[in-house]
Amino acid sequence: MTLPARVRISRLPLPPAHGVALQLTRLCPEVPLADLQAAAVALAGGRVVGALLRHAGQLTLGVDPGWRGKGLEAALQHHLEQEA
Template structure:
């Protein structure tokens, strides 16, 4: 499945920049975020709309409600190496 035209999935450099870290924590309801060895973000129109985070002993993933079911979840999981 291809992603919507305005969406891009990326693996940003770690540690995450403060604005990206805040957006990822908001989506995944994980505050404070532990040290992340892997993270993927979905971005549309300059805003973070999805995140898949992995750390030692845990993981969290979320996509904003209006974007769910469009292949973004699977793309995020692939990007952090968790398959889909």
């Protein structure tokens, strides 16, 4: 799985910090962050450009439009599965 060089995928510690929570809300506005059980995020240039959030037994994926189709979706899924 090849990602753009400046992208890093990591597991998000919960609860997310305020600034990160704002970015998650932008990507996945329908997810109640208080219900997060796990999260994997894609970071580029100091900001969250993709997130896969596990909440209430379901998964929600959010990726910035400019980053779609660059492998983030699969990388986030893989990372969250590996960390489970």
